[in-house]
Amino acid sequence: MSRDPAETPDTAGPDAAADPASPDDVAVLDPYDLDHDGIAALLEELDQPSYRADQVAEWLDRGVDDPHQMTNLPTDLRASLAARFGPTRPRLVAHSVADAGRTHKLLLEYHDGVAIETVLMLYPDRATVCISTQAGCAMGCPFCATGQAGFRRQLTAGEVIRQVMVAHAVLASGQLSAAVEVQAEESGDLRLPDGHPERVTNVVFMGMGEPMANLPATLATIDYLHERLGLSARSITVSTVGLVPAIRRLAQHGKPVTLAVSLHASDDELRDDLVPPNRQHPLASVEAAMEDYRATTNRRVSIEWCLIGDVNDSDEQARGLAAIARRTRSHVNVIPMNPTPGVRWKEPSAAAVARFMSTLDEAGANATLRDTRGRDADAACGQLLASYTLGQGRRLPVAVGAAERIDARRQDPES
The missing domain is CATH 3.20.20.70 (Aldolase class I)
Known part of the structure; x- marks a missing residue:
């Protein structure tokens, strides 16, 4: 089932109310809004065997949200999932480096233009x-x-959840080193901590x-x-x-x-x-x-x-x-x-x-x-x-x- 992102009425703020979702909105899913039961229900709806839920979940847990990259799924299923998983991946708007390379501020923008901050702090351990x-x-x-x-x-x-997955991705992809190199040209000696x-x-x-x-x-x-x-x-x-x-x-x-x-x-x-x-x-x-x-x-x-x-x-x-x-x-x-x-x-x-x-x-x-x-x-x-x-x-x-x-x-x- 989908996780409930319900809001707390007395603290959600004046912009919390939203118009009822259209059928098109309902059809588009953020895969990270689905728990394992939700993934299983979606695949059952697509007439897939139950073990496919584990396969999809494993890809998502590795940070892969593009069904076309889920190589152990049938081609037609990848296409069906791609149609259901809309453009929900946040866009990295800015990446700032501080503390001699130990702190990385990520400014992320979601599909509706809302921007939020995620901070990655590195230590040796x-x-x-x-x-x-x-x-x-x-x-x-x-x-x-x-x-x-x-x-x-x-x-x-x-x-x-996607903020954690973005942090996973930048740690594994070499983006941190690239960002440090770019900003080191302007800010002096920056480097990633050893052994992080x-x-x-x-x-x-x-x-x-x-x-x-x-x-x-x-x-x-x-x-x-x-x-x-x-x-x-x-x-x-x-x-x-x-x-x-x-x-x-x-x-x-x-x-x-x-x-x-x-x-x-x-x-x-x-x-x-x-x-x-x-x-x-x-x-x-x-x-x-x-x-x-x-x-x-x-x-x-x-x-x-x-x-x-x-x-x-x-x-x-x-x-x-x-x-x-x-x-x-x-x-x-x-x-x-x-x-x-x-x-x-x-x-x-x-x-x-x-x-x-x-x-x-x-x-x-x-x-x-x-x-x-x-x-x-x-x-x-x-x-x-x-x-x-x-x-x-x-x-x-x-x-x-x-x-x-x-x-x-x-x-x-x-x-």
Whole structure:
């Protein structure tokens, strides 16, 4: 059967509604939107024996989506499948290289012109791909480049899965070396890290969009990665701003992936401004969901904290964060904010970062200061698209209201 790319009504955004599909639309399928049962049903419809489903699935899992290249299928079946599998492969619009060749930002465009970002991060022992689940984001976090760009639409499960397959392809094809050679002529010494894997080993749902606001596609992608590509649940991380009902559904899904909760503030007043869904899911309920997730999956939850200069880098915020981390037995990842086009806030000073980390340590938090990948090529999430949008002469929505409220509280804490 086809995976259900159903949208979450209260978070899908104003463009989520679509006209009913025409018969022609229904006839065209993205093969990566089909689970194994869906592939089997399609081949049964085409009067094919059941073993053909395994053959087609094996090709798709190798990244081959053109039926004409599925050489162990009969010629007439290849033609029939080609007619059903429409032009659903994303187009690689841009490929930026950063971090001396270790980070590769891919800007992908789907058939309807919607563009999303996928980031491939290379290490000597692993290749991690950061994937998007939505075109844009409806969460409205004012410091986030993706949130500033607004929401376009949900991605289907097939569109999410295809990002991993594109990353597989560029790893295996030599495209990474070619991109490094081209940009090295302009940027100096770039090279791929020695010994990096030739296939994706880790996947993080930390790209554009809120994975929990597109939960059907997120769960279907997790299933595909685990069951078809053989990735362990421990090598998959799902990030969320804290949509509590979806966290609980993920806990019951049966695959103990790593859950990363983006807090960014340790009190509800500041978090209401930095993470607007906090107004529906305040910190107490998010903490309870984190504790339940750990109890259900036996997996430690991570806390993500984007450290913003003069906003959430105070000693008070650090102590509040440490208290949450102790209560939930979570590990904290602190990521200094990347300078972002169209966003007024700034990265923290080196002194502020050091003081924040020291305060966390003194308060008993288990915390790591994470390297900010892609700073030199707009490779942090949303920044390549933000730069592209501004370069086209268009403006990003600016969260003036949130910034003014935070500035006013900093100047007059009693207000």
